[in-house]
Amino acid sequence: MKIQAAETVEAKPVRIDGAAEVTMRLLIGPAQDAPTFNMRLFEVAPGGHTPCHSHDWEHEVYVLGGAGEVRSPDGQVPIAASDCVLIPPNEEHQFVNTGDETLKFLCLVPRDSR
């Protein structure tokens, strides 16, 4: 068993083009020998957002807190705590903080995504 509290994992700024005020903590991944998929925790400050992009792997998202929206070809959909979202491979998407508090969500990806 490998166990750690999320807040003890370093929050690294996301420096991808189009990201603003976002950090990522790699909670479960190569360091834990995760065999199939990686668990990451994203924190988006008020006014911040992830890049609007697409890639050939999926996201599985669980919203932990804050208020925001997901922008995709389906439109702009509000998200809040307990919402779970599947972004399928190759679908454009962006997570935006529309509230006054940090938007926090888990986002899991297959092990071999980049």
Add this chain to the structure above:
Amino acid sequence: MKIQAAETVEAKPVRIDGAAEVTMRLLIGPAQDAPTFNMRLFEVAPGGHTPCHSHDWEHEVYVLGGAGEVRSPDGQVPIAASDCVLIPPNEEHQFVNTGDETLKFLCLVPRDSR
């Protein structure tokens, strides 16, 4: 994009031998065409527990609330909100609610696990 609030997903009793007072909600899985892994939400009532067992796929767990412990060959480790746990394939494990409130955790598994 497929989105739903966790509480709108049916909580089904876990009827595996050795489970007590546990429900599971399949948040992201075959119904959403999840390509690689499935997201499930477990709720364990006070005094309840998951079965003590092992299998050839991993668990990736994120604790949402409540108090409990994980029992494994490594011993009994307390868990609370924000703890993240990797149970590697073939390691015996059991999640036990040791508190007065519902123990809630996400537990993700590869798509083809049973």
